[in-house]
Amino acid sequence: IDLRVRSTGGNKTTDIMYGLMHEDINNSGDGGIYAELISNRAFQGSAKFPSNLDGWSPVGGAVLSLQKLAQPLSSALPYSVNVAASTNANSAKIGLANGGYWGIDVKVQKYTGTFHVKGEYDGDFEVSLRSAITGEVFGRKTVSGGSVAGEWTEKEFELVPEKNAPSSNNTFVIEWDAEGVKSGSLDLNLISLFPPTFKGRKNGLRIDLAEALVDLKPTFLRFPGGNMLEGNTLDTYWKWNETLGPLKNRPGMAGVWEYQQTLGLGLSEYMNWADDMNLEPIVGVFAGLALDGNFVPEAEFDWVIQYALDEIEFLTGDANTTQWGAVRASLGYPKPWTVNYVEIGNEDWLAGRPAGFDSYKAYRFPRLMKAFNDKYPHIQIIASPSVFDGMTIPKGAAGDYHPYLTPDEFVQRFGRFDALTRDNLTLIGEAASTHPNGGIAWDGNLMPFPWWGGSVAEAIFLISAERNGDKIIGATYAPGLRNMNRWQWSMTQIQHAADPALTTLSTSYHVWRLIASHIIRTTLPVSAPSGAPNFNPLYYVAGSSAENTGVFKAAVYNSTSPVPVSLRFEGIEKEGAVANLTVLTGPSEPYGYNDPFTRADVVKHETRLLKAGKGGEFKFELPGLSVAVLETADK
């Protein structure tokens, strides 16, 4: 195929083409990127997931019981654990142990911890990290000073193990001298332990997962959902104001993905995440719809509007002149953040429409949009449906498109964005190949892992979006992370467990990383000779990343033989000009995937230097089911 990239006639693309979407699904927040190591650290519960002692076990013959004390640590954390010596205590020391989120990674590094304790105790505490199998202690620390009756004492400590543990099958233990307890037992709560975090943030992110995300070259962060934003019922949505400040003020929530959530990864932590990776935040605000289909009636809708406006005032308001800006400052963030994108709800085309009445269209979206336009005219409002979901997006707003499709469907929709106008700005806020070709789609299960054929189809979809990069706000895979010990959504870019050595980057991770690593700032028209096949089997986009550069991205689908390509960039007529060509290919079997259990990587990466022939012609072949990027700065 003979292609010529024109030097004029293109469009400037979005500045935030690739990004991240995060919601706490698959224990990707608690037990995932949120670096807290202690599971069930504050015995948080809800009507759906009552408080319990899961994750905790007695040490030295202690007896643990869950208590709702008259004097709790805080009103947000009403439950705590009581630890008493049993009559047949088998050791002078008693205490409790936590197994972490399916293990704890123990290395020679600084762990920072806290716990709160109440009860009369005259002695020291000892904290340690131990093997759950042999009991070997990898590191211990004395936390001196006891505790008093009738008052919660906060204990802080740092612990540096002397050796790395051979596996993540470890526990964190707090012990004390049973005889020193004058009140018969001690109450403990909010027991927390962090390893070093990304950029050293307190209450921050797990380093290896954060770094894997940074490698994807993201430019935006959409949060906190997804379905998490909506909640299962109208009183269990993601309450931003309950995710702020000291951890003891955060009650947690019944997550929509079948587990109680700590909300340690709260609104400020999401903004820190965006700051630390230099990402544009796309903040999803609650739009008065719950996943069970209930929605806030129009007569009561004012509070939903005020609640959303307050959230943005918390983030962006002046510390001295706004109520919520002052609250932010009091929590240690005097400088306002900048928010340029707000999304109203999540997937509102799926519910809130009894008997043909569309509550989103009728009042939820227009009223929220008007309130934001009045108060924050610079903010780009994004509706949670897109024009592809049957919604006419009002002028000035953008839409959000969530294609979860088969590979063939992605390829068939290659021309879909070409029909958009600049009035139809679209965010691709979630996307993935989720089902096999020829299957029963959503009536069946999701595929077990991103697979090569699906990932190539995603590349074709991204190419179709980049061809219209002036009408697209940006694109992100979703969900990004999955803890392999507890999950319900299998198609994720990264699979992880407690041990960072087990983190597995999927086939889609490799494809999205390659495509996002070579940014086209201006798309340019590509002309093919008349009669050339129309984007089949080669799908491509071209443009420039800066002056005198050329970028070409392509993917091959539905071809058993390699596709020969002859490519010229107008303006480079120089024989001997050089370009880098990176080609990703997969296993011979298109359903091959990167399996976290075998850890074999099926994606082959090849980068080579090409020299242009006469007239600046770059010649190469792309194999069937491949993804490629060519970049030259030799114009």
Ligand code: AHR
């Ligand atoms: O990404 C998983 C879920 O898929 C999201 O929570 C929701 O927005 C979509 O339906």
